[in-house]
Amino acid sequence: MGERSVDGLFRRAAEHAVRFRDGTSEIPQKPRVSYLASLEEFREPLPIEGCAGPGVIDELVAKAEPGLHTMTGPRFFGWVIGGSHPVGVAADWLTSAWGQNSGNHHATPAAAAAEAVAGNWLLDLLDLPRESSIGFVTGATVANFVCLAAARGDVLRKAGWDVEGQGLFGAPPITVLIGDDAHATVFSALQFLGLGHDRVVRVKTDDAGRLVVSDFVDAAGKVSGPCIAILQAGQINTGAFDDFDRIIPIARDIGAWVHVDGAFGLWARACPQRSGLAKGVDGADSWATDGHKWLQTPYDCGYAIVRDEEAHRRAMTIAASYLPPSYEGERDPSHFVPELSRRARGFATWAMIKHLGRDGIAAMVERHCRIAHAMAERLRSVEGIAVLNDVVLNQILVRFGAKHPDDEADRFTQRTIERIQADGVCFCGGAIWRGRKVMRVSVISW
Numbered sequence: 001m002g003e004r005s006v007d008g009l010f011r012r013a014a015e016h017a018v019r020f021r022d023g024t025s026e027i028p029q030k031p032r033v034s035y036l037a038s039l040e041e042f043r044e045p046l047p048i049e050g051c052a053g054p055g056v057i058d059e060l061v062a063k064a065e066p067g068l069h070t071m072t073g074p075r076f077f078g079w080v081i082g083g084s085h086p087v088g089v090a091a092d093w094l095t096s097a098w099g100q101n102s103g104n105h106h107a108t109p110a111a112a113a114a115e116a117v118a119g120n121w122l123l124d125l126l127d128l129p130r131e132s133s134i135g136f137v138t139g140a141t142v143a144n145f146v147c148l149a150a151a152r153g154d155v156l157r158k159a160g161w162d163v164e165g166q167g168l169f170g171a172p173p174i175t176v177l178i179g180d181d182a183h184a185t186v187f188s189a190l191q192f193l194g195l196g197h198d199r200v201v202r203v204k205t206d207d208a209g210r211l212v213v214s215d216f217v218d219a220a221g222k223v224s225g226p227c228i229a230i231l232q233a234g235q236i237n238t239g240a241f242d243d244f245d246r247i248i249p250i251a252r253d254i255g256a257w258v259h260v261d262g263a264f265g266l267w268a269r270a271c272p273q274r275s276g277l278a279k280g281v282d283g284a285d286s287w288a289t290d291g292h293k294w295l296q297t298p299y300d301c302g303y304a305i306v307r308d309e310e311a312h313r314r315a316m317t318i319a320a321s322y323l324p325p326s327y328e329g330e331r332d333p334s335h336f337v338p339e340l341s342r343r344a345r346g347f348a349t350w351a352m353i354k355h356l357g358r359d360g361i362a363a364m365v366e367r368h369c370r371i372a373h374a375m376a377e378r379l380r381s382v383e384g385i386a387v388l389n390d391v392v393l394n395q396i397l398v399r400f401g402a403k404h405p406d407d408e409a410d411r412f413t414q415r416t417i418e419r420i421q422a423d424g425v426c427f428c429g430g431a432i433w434r435g436r437k438v439m440r441v442s443v444i445s446w
């Protein structure tokens with residue numbers, strides 16, 4: 001403490017980070033200690049006197065490392081998350097070091113400019129309407145929230161109601177049409193917005209988790225008044241895509257706002273060999289996706305993309321007399337997200353796109369899909385192992401003991417997942433799919 005140069009402190013942190021990251025392919029793909037052991041490690045009374053910075057960093061590393069999961073490791077196939085690419089991490093370090101509060105472009109022109117440019121690059125990469133606005137948020141959960149806030153405002157405005165000003169009290173009811181296999185966080189976003197996670201019309205899905213078009217037609221036929229239709233690019237378990245070409249025009253016919261949750265699947269658009277999976281998705285009104293999944297930025301990084309910039313701004317803008325106004329052509333990052341003060345998320349996104357380039361991103365997505373396909377084929381060739389999904393993207397659903405009665409196969413699958421996780425050679429998680437235990441394999445880390 002009291003030292004003016006940050007040199008020693010920052011180098012120390014960098015050395016720890018380099019040692020950790022260089023070792024992740026060698027160490028088991030699992031935390032070495034449990035949560036309770038980590039808690040014991042960190043537990044101590046509130047410090048009364050401060051400690052020197054380098055010592056704090058050394059102690060943090062010593063306490064944290066045993067409880068870290070090698071999520072950036074080469075054999076991590078859990079959930080569906082990216083690998084915090086070193087270039088993104090380096091840009092993110094600078095973001096922290098620069099300490100920019102990136103709410104408006106006057107305060108931090110560089111942060112606002114990097115976001116504006118990276119945002120345009122994202123629209124090019126994902127081939128979405130170029131007039132769309134983008135909010136750089138913490139992840140797809142908040143991206144879904146922001147997009148659905150814009151949707152709520154717009155459909156109610158068209159029904160003569162100003163929800164931003166008057167709230168939902170007395171507002172015309174909104175019908176939300178959503179697939180039965182939508183991601184849990186979309187229901188959370190509806191809950192945050194006062195639309196209710198249960199007050200929705202759940203539309204039947206097929207065995208891959210895609211909306212059944214005829215059921216969507218029936219549900220749409222019963223709608224009168226404001227409506228939001230929520231579709232999906234990349235089902236969390238199967239990687240399947242809704243049939244946008246057929247469903248979006250039906251939703252349009254009833255005047256619905258169409259939102260797409262594409263946390264990872266939207267990145268198929270960045271890959272010529274896979275973009276057909278999301279054909280027609282550009283016909284929607286809003287899209288949620290993540291940077292910290294297929295773009296490999298570090299956490300937290302997601303994008304709320306809205307075709308109608310005015311609807312997006314109306315839902316999110318924060319105005320105060322001490323905040324400078326923005327004019328045409330000047331983009332304030334805070335106008336598109338819920339937060340005012342926040343880190344400058346655009347730098348890491350800019351750096352990752354600059355590093356990989358359009359071709360590098362396309363090649364990475366395709367490589368992951370091919371690896372997933374090859375893994376699925378290998379697994380399928382083993383007697384007693386079943387792959388339950390058509391591996392169109394990067395997700396594999398595996399069941400062990402598949403020739404045995406269902407309950408036995410459930411137990412066998414569960415025990416296999418536990419053994420794999422205990423071995424630590426690789427990491428795969430579990431889930432319930434169609435009432436049965438499955439192992440999920442997500443190939444998505446750089």
Ligand SMILES: Cc1ncc(COP(=O)(O)O)c(C=O)c1O
Pocket residue numbers: 079080138139140141142183185186234235236261262263264290302
């Ligand atoms: C389809 C889908 N939607 C939303 C989310 C939530 O994203 P995040 O965890 O980045 O908030 C996920 C996360 O896995 C997802 O797969």
